[in-house]
Amino acid sequence: MTNVLKIALLFAALGAPSVARAETPLDAEVAAVIELARSAGLPVLSLDAKAREGLAKGVPAARVAAHLEALRVDLGRAVTLIGSAAEGVDREALVSGVAAALRARVSPGAIRQILTLPVGVRAPGARSLADLVAAGCNEADVLHLIDRAGRGPNPDAALHSAVTRAVTLITQGHPPDLAAAHAADHGDEAEGPPWGKDKDKDKDKGHGKDDAPGQQKK
Amino acid sequence: MTDDGNPGLRMHSAPASLLDGALHRSQFPLRRKTGFVVPIALLAGALIGAAGVLTLGGLGADSPPPIALAAIAPTTSTQLVRFVIHAPNAQDVRLAGTWNSWSAQGERLSAGPDGVHYTTLALPPGRHEYQFIVDGAWQADPAAPMSDDDGFGQRNSVLIL
Structure with missing residues (x-):
């Protein structure tokens, strides 16, 4: 009987959420938020990962729980917005990406447009939309970038290339709006944006030799 | 770069003095303002040649010791990323992330000359968040291209491969 009980507990543990199998158990308050999300049918991997991040950083359990609660609400809003568009998609990734977009104050209309993309690029598209808008890119430009890449041939590679290009341009100091717009049309090119090529023309307009139009020296 | 309307992510510029030896992606031209987290394209393997060792540019006369990229053996689904931080007084520098x-207790960085600590990891394509742990204190990468609110009052550095 004891062996049967042990086997039953083993199977129960295997079927339980990762929080129950963790090497370092999560605080009860934190685990409760995750369980609440799981029981509501929300994807919980992102919550579990964030909980462990907080644990690793030594964040008080109450603060972790409070943040997880906010994330749980965001996930719920994302699920509502996504509706049936999650069929055939990595649901965890899509819901997390849309939740991130909502936190970045992306409009629901823009998110709905992402949800009309081919199935394979909806999740990365949502995540990219969140990241680029939060980085300062214009929502319309980012939508154009993602939409153009996501509906073309080889959408996965095209989207990755375009997003990486935009990030690189922004890192190099180019205005986010211009970077996103340029990356949308030149995602595969290795050269810099066109405004850096005609240096003499830019000088006549009062721009510095190596400055983008948004970086005039005062 | 400000983020008035979009508080989630911020851009940073790397100190020029720390970028001199950084090896950048082969498909993008070298730029002074590029972030310090440098994805090393797998094409770099073509430069290794018979010796099997690629010496990455250093930050002065005494460069970080050569690393044997062949020993890392990245797969076609990963990219080599070199993480570097300038922490001259630090005794223990580590790297932790998603x-x-x-x-x-994550990746411990090697201590190079001039207070530079570095490590190279093979990471899969995608979005990664990370922080350095400098003598027990968590901190974002000051030269990372993007960062994001971690929800706990700090910012995680964001790397997209």
Whole structure:
């Protein structure tokens, strides 16, 4: 009987959420938020990962729980917005990406447009939309970038290339709006944006030799 | 770069003095303002040649010792990323992020000359968040291209491969 009980507990543990199998158990308050999300049918991997991040950083359990609660609400809003568009998609990734977009104050209309993309690029598209808008890119430009890449041939590679290009341009100091717009049309090119090529023309307009139009020296 | 309307992510510029030896992606031209987290394209393997060792540019006369990229053996689904931080007084510098579940005992960086600490990891394509742990204190990468609010009052550095 004891062996049967042990086997039953083993199977129960295997079927339980990762929080129950963790090497370092999560605080009860934190685990409760995750369980609440799981029981509501929300994807919980992102919550579990964030909980462990907080644990690793030594964040008080109450603060972790409070943040997880906010994330749980965001996930719920994302699920509502996504509706049936999650069929055939990595649901965890899509819901997390849309939740991130909502936190970045992306409009629901823009998110709905992402949800009309081919199935394979909806999740990365949502995540990219969140990241680029939060980085300062214009929502319309980012939508154009993602939409153009996501509906073309080889959408996965095209989207990755375009997003990486935009990030690189922004890192190099180019205005986010211009970077996103340029990356949308030149995602595969290795050269810099066109405004850096005609240096003499830019000088006549009062721009510095190596400055983008948004970086005039005062 | 400000983020008035979009508080989630911020851009940073790397100190020029720390970028001199950085090896950048082969498909993008070298730029002074590029972030310090440098994805090393797998094409770099073509430069290794018979010796099997690629010496990455250093930050002065005494460069970080050569690393044997052949020993890392990245797969076609990963990219080599070199993480570097300037922490001249630090005794223990580590790296933790989404790829290792934020383990505080994560990757320990090697100490090079001039207070520079570095490590190279093979990471899969995708979005990664990370922080350095400098003598027990968590901090974002000051030269990372993007960062994001971690929800706990700090900012995680964001790397997209």
